[in-house]
Amino acid sequence: MSVLTAVAALAAVAPTAAQADDSSTLTVVGTSDVYDSNLVQSVIKPGFEKAYPGVTLNYVSKGTGAAITYAEAGSASALIVHAASLENQFVADGYSAEKYGRAIFYGDYVLLGPANDPAGVLTSDKHDIVGAFEKIAAAGAAGHANFVSRGGTPGTTVQEHAIWKLTNGVTTCTVSDANGGGTTPSTATGACPSDITQAKTPSWYQATGLTQGPNVINADACNYSGGGCYVFTDRGTFQYLESQKSLSKLGIVTRDNAASARGGNTLLVNSFHAYAINPAKFAGNSNVQINSTAAHQFLTWLTSPTAQAAVGNYLAKSSDGPPFLPDAAPVISTSAIPKNVYGGGKITITGTVRNVVPGTPALSGVKVVLRGPLTLPGSTSNVFATATTNSAGRFSISYQPLGTRAYVTLSVGAITKIENAGLKPQFGDLLSATTTARSARVTVHGRVSITSLDGDKGSVTGSVALLPGVHYQRGLLQLYAARVGSKAALHYVAQRSVARGQNSRSFTFALPRGKWRVQFRYVNNGVLASAASGVHTRTVR
Known part of the structure; x- marks a missing residue:
């Protein structure tokens, strides 16, 4: 498949925006990561529709910022996104039906680059994403490399901005909190425009406005002056495109940020959350119809053991292992x-x-x-x-x-x-x-301990302590005895019941006169393993 054909194919399958849901449809708007990686088509849509055959799931693929805007317009009943610094605003504004979003799975970001690696990332920055960004910026300024960004406020770009903020020696402007924060390469310092797409970027920084898959394919084609294109993306999309042989030049050059690197070993973690849209935000608006029942069914299914296992098995046989890891439950x-x-x-x-x-x-x-x-x-x-x-x-x-x-x-x-x-x-x-x-x-x-023992008037008398006490059903205290001097084994003589709730028992057992070896046994069949006291000698008069 040619590069242009692959881009066109990804764009063609993206569904158009739905304006409302009825009882038989569920519109989920969300990040293109899970769509361009084919997770939606292979796992999420067929799995949900099998669990709820009366509901058709329609997925609208957008960047996280655009997906949130779409959801806030009442055009979807559920949302999947991956940018905490945008999600917190969505929740604070009351658009989530639940207190927060549901954790559903996580993955990781990777940096892709060409085999000839004109920025020299592979030399020392295979596990240092901040250092890799700095090298690309330097090579770009020298006319030898390009950084292909999606631009705007997709979750991937929001994380990219967080990384640029950690760099040194790169001219950047400051991205507003409303746009997720961080910084982005710019020809001028200070605050970036409120519309981040209007930022004045250097010639080596290409903001395409594409969703995840087409953006990676665009970087693979690398039709930019100076060549040497690098692109920051999620590993799921890369693995899927690679499996479809849609890429010819790009491979992973930086991944798994080291604990000792700037940002630490969690800088490339990519966490996804799902939300049901709060219908109360659209009360009285006849143009908005939120399918809350299906939205909550979707959250329940997506966080179920069945769905979590299916997500974890997706592309699991690839050399890099599964790109999406279940995290709905601890x-x-x-x-x-x-x-x-x-x-x-x-x-x-x-x-x-x-x-x-x-x-x-x-x-x-x-x-x-x-x-x-x-x-x-x-x-x-x-x-x-x-x-x-x-x-x-x-x-x-x-x-x-x-x-x-x-x-x-x-x-x-x-x-x-x-x-x-x-x-x-x-x-x-x-x-x-x-x-x-x-x-x-x-x-x-069990344990039975003799607390007192006497022989008198044709009987042995005394008391025992029982551990644990008698519970669930009545227990038994049994006497076993044999005459002193005989070779006979101890034999069963008699028993007394012990009521529930008791942890001791007084007793009187009749025995003929003479000198006896006696032992007491604590029995509660089906509840305890029986216990026996030590053997004691007493004379019965």
Whole structure:
């Protein structure tokens, strides 16, 4: 396929804007990253329509800034974007139906360049995106390279502006907070125009106004004076175009920013969020029809284990691995659960609840719940114990099990989290509830301790302490005995019931006169592993 044909093909498949939804349609406007990477066509649209066969999903592909503007006009019922410094304004203005957007997946940005690398990026900046930008700017000023940007306010350009802000020796103007902040190459310093597309850029900086895929293809063609085109893009779009053999010159020259590089190892993280549009913003406007039901169904499906797995499997077999990684829910990591507990002891489970997106704050104050099946007689709740994560996202559940049972899951509910308190307004998101299987059968072993024991008037009398106490169903205290001097094993004599809620029992057992070896056993079948006291000698008179 020729370069021009590929650009035309990508442009041709982009759907036209929908003005309203009815009960059978859902218009989702969003970043071109997920469209030009073919994720929408391969995973999102067919997956959602299979889950909700009565709804047709129409995806409108735009840059993040333009997508937000489109959504704020009431032309879509849901939104997918990836620029926190624009999303926070969308939320603050009341356009989100929920408090924040839903975390759905994340990926990474990469810098593409030609094999001859006229800027010398590959020499020392394979993992230093700021250094790479500086080298391209220097080579561009010398007439040997071009930087091909989408321009405007797509999420990719917003992140590009954040990187330019970290550079030294490059003349830039300051991008307004309304346009996502940062700086961009300019022929003059100071504030950029409020319409960022009107900024006066140097001759080596090409702002195309294209969506992600066509912009990469444009850079591959590199029909600019001096040649040597570099382009900043998401890895998903690059991998898809590469798989379709739509690129002939470009390859990755910088990726995975090093921890020691400016911006740190999270500078190239690319997080995506999804929103349902708030219909209250358009109350009384008959020209706007938001399909809120379908929008919330879309969010529910996109954050479901099924959809998350499908996203993670997309292009997973490529040499670079999957470009989109599920992040709708946190990960719960735990220590092993002990298999045995003795005499009223406790089990302790430690672990962490962690947002999988690199660079996100620790998940503090999150309630963690230990659950299992209702297998014990008389049990009424499958919640056994809870804990709350500390400032580092760690938790410790200490629990005294009262009977043998399986502990199947640890779970957390939905989490609302401020991810970037430095933005004004602050940027937050919603993480979905999650459950992790932690199957383990814990056998609880009882303990019986003799607290008093006498032999008198044809019986043994006394009391015992029982650990754990009797729960779920009544227990039994059994006497085993054998005469002193006989070779016979201890044999069962009699038993007494122990009521629920009791952790001790007084007893009187009849025995013939003589000297006896006695032992007491604590039995609660189906609840505890039986326990036996030590063997004691008593004379019955």
